[in-house]
Amino acid sequence: MANHEVEVVEKEVKQYIVVMVGNEQYGIDIRYIDNIVRMQKITRVPKIQPYFRGIMNLRGEIVSVMSIRRKMGLSDDEFTNASRIIIIKLEEKGAIGIVVDEVREVVNLSEEEIERTSNQGRFINGIGKHGDALISLLEINAVVDDNA
Amino acid sequence: MDVSQYLEIFIDETSEHLQNLSDCIMGLENDPENMDTINEIFRAAHSLKGMAGTMGFKRMQHLTHDMENVFQEVRSDKIKVNSPMIDLLFKCLDAIEGYLNNVKESSDEGTEDNEILIKELNNFIAMANGEAAASAEEAPAAEEKKEEEKKDSGDGRKYLEFELSDTEKGKIKEAEDAGQHVYGVTVYIQKECLLKAARAFLVFKAVEEVGQILAYNPSSQDIEDEKFEYDFSFYIAAEESFEKIRDVAKAVSEIENVVGEEVKYEALIAKQEKEEAEAAAAPETKPETQAPAAPAAPAAPAPAAQKADAGKKTTVAKPVTSRTVRVDIEKLDTLMNQVSELIIAKNSLVSLSSVESGDSQSQAIHDQIEYLERVTTDLHESVMKVRMVPIESVVAKFPRMIRDLSRKLDKKMELFMTGEDTELDRTVVDQIGDPLQHLLRNSADHGLEDNETRIARGKSEVGSIFLNAFQEGNNVIIQVGDDGNGIDVDAVRNKAVERGVITEEQAETMSQKEIVNLLFMPSFSMAKKITDISGRGVGLDVVKSNIEALGGDVEVKTALGEGTTFTVRLPLTLAIIQALMVEIRDEKYAIALGSISNIEDIPVEDIKYVEAKEVIHLRGKVIPLIRLDDLLDFEPMEEKQERLTVVIVQKGENMAGLVVDGLMGQQEIVIKSLGKYINNNKIISGATILGDGEVALILDVNVLM
Numbered sequence: 001m002a003n004h005e006v007e008v009v010e011k012e013v014k015q016y017i018v019v020m021v022g023n024e025q026y027g028i029d030i031r032y033i034d035n036i037v038r039m040q041k042i043t044r045v046p047k048i049q050p051y052f053r054g055i056m057n058l059r060g061e062i063v064s065v066m067s068i069r070r071k072m073g074l075s076d077d078e079f080t081n082a083s084r085i086i087i088i089k090l091e092e093k094g095a096i097g098i099v100v101d102e103v104r105e106v107v108n109l110s111e112e113e114i115e116r117t118s119n120q121g122r123f124i125n126g127i128g129k130h131g132d133a134l135i136s137l138l139e140i141n142a143v144v145d146d147n148a
Numbered sequence: 149m150d151v152s153q154y155l156e157i158f159i160d161e162t163s164e165h166l167q168n169l170s171d172c173i174m175g176l177e178n179d180p181e182n183m184d185t186i187n188e189i190f191r192a193a194h195s196l197k198g199m200a201g202t203m204g205f206k207r208m209q210h211l212t213h214d215m216e217n218v219f220q221e222v223r224s225d226k227i228k229v230n231s232p233m234i235d236l237l238f239k240c241l242d243a244i245e246g247y248l249n250n251v252k253e254s255s256d257e258g259t260e261d262n263e264i265l266i267k268e269l270n271n272f273i274a275m276a277n278g279e280a281a282a283s284a285e286e287a288p289a290a291e292e293k294k295e296e297e298k299k300d301s302g303d304g305r306k307y308l309e310f311e312l313s314d315t316e317k318g319k320i321k322e323a324e325d326a327g328q329h330v331y332g333v334t335v336y337i338q339k340e341c342l343l344k345a346a347r348a349f350l351v352f353k354a355v356e357e358v359g360q361i362l363a364y365n366p367s368s369q370d371i372e373d374e375k376f377e378y379d380f381s382f383y384i385a386a387e388e389s390f391e392k393i394r395d396v397a398k399a400v401s402e403i404e405n406v407v408g409e410e411v412k413y414e415a416l417i418a419k420q421e422k423e424e425a426e427a428a429a430a431p432e433t434k435p436e437t438q439a440p441a442a443p444a445a446p447a448a449p450a451p452a453a454q455k456a457d458a459g460k461k462t463t464v465a466k467p468v469t470s471r472t473v474r475v476d477i478e479k480l481d482t483l484m485n486q487v488s489e490l491i492i493a494k495n496s497l498v499s500l501s502s503v504e505s506g507d508s509q510s511q512a513i514h515d516q517i518e519y520l521e522r523v524t525t526d527l528h529e530s531v532m533k534v535r536m537v538p539i540e541s542v543v544a545k546f547p548r549m550i551r552d553l554s555r556k557l558d559k560k561m562e563l564f565m566t567g568e569d570t571e572l573d574r575t576v577v578d579q580i581g582d583p584l585q586h587l588l589r590n591s592a593d594h595g596l597e598d599n600e601t602r603i604a605r606g607k608s609e610v611g612s613i614f615l616n617a618f619q620e621g622n623n624v625i626i627q628v629g630d631d632g633n634g635i636d637v638d639a640v641r642n643k644a645v646e647r648g649v650i651t652e653e654q655a656e657t658m659s660q661k662e663i664v665n666l667l668f669m670p671s672f673s674m675a676k677k678i679t680d681i682s683g684r685g686v687g688l689d690v691v692k693s694n695i696e697a698l699g700g701d702v703e704v705k706t707a708l709g710e711g712t713t714f715t716v717r718l719p720l721t722l723a724i725i726q727a728l729m730v731e732i733r734d735e736k737y738a739i740a741l742g743s744i745s746n747i748e749d750i751p752v753e754d755i756k757y758v759e760a761k762e763v764i765h766l767r768g769k770v771i772p773l774i775r776l777d778d779l780l781d782f783e784p785m786e787e788k789q790e791r792l793t794v795v796i797v798q799k800g801e802n803m804a805g806l807v808v809d810g811l812m813g814q815q816e817i818v819i820k821s822l823g824k825y826i827n828n829n830k831i832i833s834g835a836t837i838l839g840d841g842e843v844a845l846i847l848d849v850n851v852l853m
Contacts, residue, residue, distance in 0.1 A: 043843040044735065045822065046780040047829040055822060055835055057843050060492060062820045062835045093824040144825065 307381035323385035333408035359386025499839030567617035629713030
């Protein structure tokens with residue numbers, strides 16, 4: 001019986017990395033994250049989608065870097081010491097970097113702590129409640145989708 | 149072990165033989181009496197039959213067998229090659245190709261028996277020499293039997309020669325104790341056999357159904373790797389008689405002979421011990437002591453040697469086979485990637501060493517780095533050369549295609565090809581076939597006029613289509629064209645306006661070249677009626693996008709009434725290039741050295757205007773200027789320059805002058821893709837990582853001209 005309970009708990013809890021974009025906390029499902037790197041030189045590429053900042057060299061590989069702020073229509077990124085690039089790896093299209101203002105912590109959220117409502121905006125698939133804080137959970141596929 | 153591992157070899161070799169057959173049959177059509185060609189066809193059909201049989205593709209084997217029979221008759225001069233026979237043979241080739249395609253897709257030949265073809269083939273044999281055909285077929289069979297029997301009497305019990313390990317001896321004893329018979333067996337494979345290991349595998353599979361193999365010589369691994377001559381031996385434990393084992397082994401095709409007998413453990417051990425003792429006593433005489441151990445052995449090698457001689461005689465006419473190794477393209481890709489990594493590492497050493505100041509040690513480091521640079525460049529060239537294959541493998545099928553088209557369209561035409569030995573990167577060659585085929589079909593279908601029109605126009609009745617390939621700098625050029633009607637520019641213009649592709653006003657101002665280029669727009673087909681050859685509106689646009697995907701481009705030149713030529717330009721290599729690094733403000737860009745013709749320093753006053761566009765007049769040529777800073781969305785410079793650095797790039801006859809801020813020098817760069825997220829804007833063909841880890845973009849100047 002005890003065993004059974006453990007299993008259920010393991011199934012339901014997901015780990016999220018909490019990042020700051022503007023004054024809002026966002027959670028990214030840890031399974032998508034390949035790496036988190038400090039801000040580094042990003043090479044501008046002319047005539048591409050405006051929400052892309054350019055490309056960077058990640059240990060010998062070229063990775064394109066997008067601005068989630070530009071995509072969400074917020075004011076442009078301001079790079080500080082706390083800025084980070086989250087490297088997301090998707091099976092089909094490979095690696096992509098997303099610039100965030102700050103990386104906060106890793107949280108465990110069980111399904112009961114997540115509120116799933118339909119009208120939460122294009123890039124969010126749920127709201128996580130962690131203590132007093134609310135964390136908007138990013139739908140990564142929508143964030144990197146060119147048409148979204 | 150399993151036959152499927154031979155599938156790739158089978159597919160490769162079958163394609164080669166098919167191509168060879170196709171070439172030969174084409175040759176035969178023009179010169180039906182050529183004995184060399186006939187022999188070559190016979191051999192190719194025979195090899196195909198053997199390979200199909202080995203892989204267990206019965207239908208394919210059957211068809212090729214009958215083709216071989218027909219040629220047997222031609223060879224012995226009983227029937228003559230004629231036009232219906234050539235047509236039939238081509239149909240057979242198509243059928244075999246059908247089998248091959250099935251094999252490629254599903255590892256199975258499919259269920260098409262091609263009975264009609266087989267019947268027609270047999271008709272040829274019967275028609276030409278009636279009764280003789282049947283008896284001729286029997287005669288060699290009988291002969292074979294005789295030969296076999298003759299061999300049986302010879303002894304080749306090589307299994308006696310191999311030494312058994314202790315565990316193997318143990319197994320033999322065990323089997324004997326369990327009341328089973330143990331047989332020593334030596335199997336001889338026919339010398340012509342192409343997939344010896346597969347044969348051996350089939351033999352093992354067959355005999356293991358009646359018994360259990362206790363020991364192999366050579367080892368099963370060596371047999372699997374084909375590390376043996378034409379025979380192999382094994383000990384097997386079974387309840388059945390030796391004859392049964394011999395029969396199942398012989399049932400496998402291409403097995404020449406199976407010899408063996410029951411062996412007793414005691415005798416075996418005694419013999420081996422005796423040998424060992426003798427060998428220990430007189431090591432120098434070992435070769436002699438082995439002779440009595442296999443007294444009859446020489447009998448077997450003798451006929452074998454004779455056969456080898458005979459084999460040599462028949463192969464004299466064969467073209468010299470090249471000394472090549474088949475390598476999986478993936479392995480080459482891995483190798484290429486590693487070379488790329490090495491070059492990036494070398495580049496970072498170069499940039500580190502240029503920072504150091506000039507004491508004696510840094511001079512030494514510098515020298516070594518220069519040496520390293522030469523080595524990596526050579527290495528890269530070698531790897532590239534390994535990846536290069538002649539385009540022959542692709543274009544070789546075209547003469548046959550044109551021949552078929554000629555019949556289908558009822559137009560007389562001939563294909564002239566040059567430069568089939570021009571080499572290109574393997575990946576490019578694999579993908580260039582379809583576009584070229586399309587251009588040729590285009591020429592045949594709506595390039596060339598019909599016979600009457602040609603005569604009326606005073607042209608030779610037979611239309612010519614040509615395909616010329618050659619290397620030009622870092623590019624390979626393939627021209628495909630015809631001496632037909634040419635493109636009617638006015639007709640294209642009207643069609644474009646009619647379809648709403650361009651407006652009436654646009655049509656007025658467009659140059660002839662721009663109009664012709666409309667043909668490359670999607671869904672723009674000029675064919676008046678749709679045939680299954682061309683005219684479905686999927687055509688030139690696909691050709692263009694296929695070629696562009698390979699980093700190349702295509703141009704068309706036409707003269708009404710005289711013909712049309714498509715010029716396809718392809719890069720020699722895809723991965724590593726020599727590039728000129730240029731600066732625009734604080735950004736660095738790479739331009740492929742191959743497309744640069746020269747670099748000029750030009751005073752601003754020399755800029756002239758043509759149609760409100762900046763041009764320079766250089767050594768008799770008017771060259772349009774392209775301000776890269778403007779093109780690449782930089783802020784305009786605040787202060788006016790007095791002189792401009794202009795990189796002159798060239799594509800065929802087109803030239804352009806690219807204005808840059810500064811030059812940084814030449815460098816070997818590794819081309820990397822921008823990835824799948826960024827929408828390709830065509831001006832940037834990729835990126836590269838510089839020695840200091842910084843990223844520079846690669847300009848594709850071909851799209852600027």
